[in-house]
Amino acid sequence: MVRSVPATRKGPIVRRLATALVATAVFVTTAGPVAGAQEAPELIVNGTFDTGTAPWWSTATAPVEVVDGRLCAEVAGGTTNPWDAIVGQNDLSVQAGESYALSFDASASAPVGVLTKVQQQVEPWTERLSQPTVLGQEPTHFAYVFTASVDSAADQLAFQVGGRAEAWTFCLDNVSLTGGAEPPVYEPDTGPRVRVNQVGYLPHGPKHATLVTEATAPVRWRLTDANGRVVATGRSTQRGLDAASGQHTHTIDFSRVTRAGSGYTLTADGETSHPFDIGAVYRDLRSDSLRFFYLQRSGIAIDGALAGEEYARPAGHVGVAPNLGDTDVPCQPGVCDYRLDVRGGWYDAGDHGKYVVNGGIATYQLLSTFERTRTAPTAARGALGDGTLRVPERRNGVPDILDEARWELEFLLRMQVPAGEALAGMAHHKIHDSAWTGLPLAPEDDPMPRELHPPSTAATLNLAAVAAQCGRLYPRYDTAFAGRCLAAARTAYAAARAHPDVLASPADGTGGGAYSDDDVSDEFYWAAAELYLTTGERRYLDDLRASPHHTGDVFGATGFGWPATAALGRLDLATVRGGLPAGERTRIRRSVLDAASAYLSTVEAEPYGLPLPGDSGGYVWGSNSNIINNTIVLATAFDLSGKARYRDGALQGLDYVFGRNALNQSYVTGWGTTTSHNQHSRLFARQLDPTSPTPPAGSIAGGANADLEDPFAADLLAGCAPQFCYVDDIQSYSTNEVAINWNSALAWIASFAADQGR
Numbered sequence: 001m002v003r004s005v006p007a008t009r010k011g012p013i014v015r016r017l018a019t020a021l022v023a024t025a026v027f028v029t030t031a032g033p034v035a036g037a038q039e040a041p042e043l044i045v046n047g048t049f050d051t052g053t054a055p056w057w058s059t060a061t062a063p064v065e066v067v068d069g070r071l072c073a074e075v076a077g078g079t080t081n082p083w084d085a086i087v088g089q090n091d092l093s094v095q096a097g098e099s100y101a102l103s104f105d106a107s108a109s110a111p112v113g114v115l116t117k118v119q120q121q122v123e124p125w126t127e128r129l130s131q132p133t134v135l136g137q138e139p140t141h142f143a144y145v146f147t148a149s150v151d152s153a154a155d156q157l158a159f160q161v162g163g164r165a166e167a168w169t170f171c172l173d174n175v176s177l178t179g180g181a182e183p184p185v186y187e188p189d190t191g192p193r194v195r196v197n198q199v200g201y202l203p204h205g206p207k208h209a210t211l212v213t214e215a216t217a218p219v220r221w222r223l224t225d226a227n228g229r230v231v232a233t234g235r236s237t238q239r240g241l242d243a244a245s246g247q248h249t250h251t252i253d254f255s256r257v258t259r260a261g262s263g264y265t266l267t268a269d270g271e272t273s274h275p276f277d278i279g280a281v282y283r284d285l286r287s288d289s290l291r292f293f294y295l296q297r298s299g300i301a302i303d304g305a306l307a308g309e310e311y312a313r314p315a316g317h318v319g320v321a322p323n324l325g326d327t328d329v330p331c332q333p334g335v336c337d338y339r340l341d342v343r344g345g346w347y348d349a350g351d352h353g354k355y356v357v358n359g360g361i362a363t364y365q366l367l368s369t370f371e372r373t374r375t376a377p378t379a380a381r382g383a384l385g386d387g388t389l390r391v392p393e394r395r396n397g398v399p400d401i402l403d404e405a406r407w408e409l410e411f412l413l414r415m416q417v418p419a420g421e422a423l424a425g426m427a428h429h430k431i432h433d434s435a436w437t438g439l440p441l442a443p444e445d446d447p448m449p450r451e452l453h454p455p456s457t458a459a460t461l462n463l464a465a466v467a468a469q470c471g472r473l474y475p476r477y478d479t480a481f482a483g484r485c486l487a488a489a490r491t492a493y494a495a496a497r498a499h500p501d502v503l504a505s506p507a508d509g510t511g512g513g514a515y516s517d518d519d520v521s522d523e524f525y526w527a528a529a530e531l532y533l534t535t536g537e538r539r540y541l542d543d544l545r546a547s548p549h550h551t552g553d554v555f556g557a558t559g560f561g562w563p564a565t566a567a568l569g570r571l572d573l574a575t576v577r578g579g580l581p582a583g584e585r586t587r588i589r590r591s592v593l594d595a596a597s598a599y600l601s602t603v604e605a606e607p608y609g610l611p612l613p614g615d616s617g618g619y620v621w622g623s624n625s626n627i628i629n630n631t632i633v634l635a636t637a638f639d640l641s642g643k644a645r646y647r648d649g650a651l652q653g654l655d656y657v658f659g660r661n662a663l664n665q666s667y668v669t670g671w672g673t674t675t676s677h678n679q680h681s682r683l684f685a686r687q688l689d690p691t692s693p694t695p696p697a698g699s700i701a702g703g704a705n706a707d708l709e710d711p712f713a714a715d716l717l718a719g720c721a722p723q724f725c726y727v728d729d730i731q732s733y734s735t736n737e738v739a740i741n742w743n744s745a746l747a748w749i750a751s752f753a754a755d756q757g758r
């Protein structure tokens with residue numbers, strides 16, 4: 001299990017791990033004891049099972065006995081979570097600062113993934129080691145190393161073997177845990193020091209790369225085609241120390257090369273980049289990024305013929321056991337006494353929750369991707385039309401992207417409090433499991449009670465905004481549906497006006513995310529803007545004019561997102577036909593160009609060429625979406641003005657997402673040489689379970705998060721420079737989850753970028 005990975009010696013992160021582990025291909029360690037360590041006492045009692053099963057214990061779902069000198073557990077089928085079946089040993093002592101080597105031989109009657117943990121033996125089960133372990137039928141030797149961060153005399157070794165539909169047999173032998181191990185060293189494999197967009201560049205687009213080097217003078221570079229011919233040469237520009245990465249950098253500009261081809265490489269300072277193309281590189285990203293939404297659908301069977309056989313699955317949460325919902329869902333106790341049918345919609349992310357707040361921005365971005373084809377001069381009109389996506393509704397006469405967005409819209413409409421009830425017209429904030437489940441877990445296997453959480457003003461305004469967009473975009477395909485949307489938008493908006501400060505609780509995070517937001521003035525602005533653009537009515541115009549966001553700076557340096565939605569209204573006021581009187585619209589458009597100019601300055605100032613400042617706390621949970629959202633403002637400025645510098649800024653920003661970054665990592669599955677594929681997801685969990693698929697091509701990871709908000713990342717990455725605060729491991733939900741609001745941003749810019757390649 002301990003693998004050797006070639007690592008660049010010049011990478012800045014080489015550090016001792018605080019508490020964990022040897023995991024994926026991203027880093028290396030030595031697992032063996034150091035010299036003299038043979039004297040370190042063995043902490044496991046009866047690790048060879050010569051004296052029976054004691055003191056090993058197991059849950060009732062995994063009875064153990066000694067078979068041929070090994071400990072074997074008959075693991076029951078039909079459990080939900082990894083921790084529903086455990087084989088373990090308690091009362092282990094670990095000391096702060098000491099490094100430990102754990103090793104064992106294990107096998108399974110069928111290939112399965114289990115979790116190997118060393119953790120507190122009581123709540124809160126603080127982990128020292130958490131390691132996905134994939135077992136085969138032949139006994140395999142596993143060896144892991146970790147460093148304890150606290151003294152404990154009450155730790156346990158726990159093999160979490162539950163969560164599978166079928167019964168199976170787990171066998172274990174030669175278990176050993178000793179101190180005195182060489183401390184594990186984390187070093188991400190960052191590959192060649194020449195960082196490019198691993199997908200490629202548009203023939204007439206900008207072409208920039210970043211070179212990590214300590215060289216104090218410009219260095220020579222050369223661009224080589226697939227046949228080994230040097231097609232361009234030049235000298236780099238020295239850029240100095242980059243705050244976002246902690247690296248010494250140069251940049252390389254080879255924009256003058258326009259000849260299409262594949263297999264180009266860029267060489268400088270003795271290093272050669274990953275290969276890339278010059279051509280219409282984004283053409284298929286439009287449909288790949290949108291495909292994610294079909295696979296996230298709740299309430300419908302996923303058709304393998306459309307999605308790929310590995311993604312086929314039964315409908316989730318339609319009231320078929322063991323599911324309890326979502327067709328007849330009660331409120332949390334004390335919240336309401338009615339039940340709602342809230343089937344459908346998209347699962348938010350790696351969890352099975354469905355949240356109106358986040359569903360709102362994701363739906364908006366899909367609808368906006370479509371609406372752009374009606375307003376932007378460079379947009380391919382039919383590229384998102386009927387028959388362009390792999391959705392079951394293809395060839396129904398409706399553009400497929402509208403079919404996909406409607407799947408969520410119908411769910412959002414169902415979340416509205418019915419007439420006659422208290423808070424009628426408002427929207428419930430969210431619906432999700434009453435407790436967190438483990439990974440992996442197919443939607444149809446989720447046995448948790450589902451609950452409606454209280455209505456909120458923010459959710460109500462999200463519903464109002466996207467239902468108003470719906471009322472504008474669907475009339476030519478389905479007037480009844482568009483009418484239903486607009487009526488719901490009006491009711492929701494009126495209900496929000498009547499209840500302007502019903503805030504979701506930040507503490508309501510058991511079994512699902514909180515998505516709390518204590519400032520809903522931006523949601524009011526966004527909803528008023530959408531209702532005004534759809535209806536032209538004076539009352540909505542008055543409201544949006546009265547909002548501080550109509551004249552305020554809604555495009556912050558770090559980008560808009562689900563908690564900050566004023567920019568959504570502003571962008572539509574700038575682009576959608578009709579609407580504001582000419583002078584006012586000119587001012588609104590100007591504000592988009594001004595914001596884009598500011599982002600352009602950041603693109604030019606950042607050695608990795610992205611519209612996110614390296615020093616302002618911009619690398620937050622889901623940073624990839626904030627970065628992309630800033631490229632959307634740049635792209636919109638191009639759509640409005642035709643000025644190429646804005647288009648080039650947007651495209652250059654996209655290079656970051658596809659590998660021009662400190663980690664040399666493409667964050668989009670299947671798009672590039674080294675791409676994220678272990679994202680945190682209950683649906684796509686190959687890293688934990690060999691029978692589960694990886695996320696589909698076109699799935700974007702949340703990205704670098706300097707706040708390190710999950711235990712795995714906090715242990716592994718402590719002290720990271722912002723761009724290094726990411727790991728492609730399924731356990732790191734705060735850096736590496738998938739989510740609808742991140743893929744919706746990707747879909748918008750993918751569609752724009754595909755248009756520029758034509």
Ligand code: 9MR
Pocket residue numbers: 348349350351353512513514515621622733737738739
């Ligand atoms: O994207 C959300 C991020 O902005 C928040 O900081 C974080 C913590 O509240 O939650 C993120 O959203 C998660 C949600 O709460 C539950 N589903 C998965 C989402 C993506 O990680």
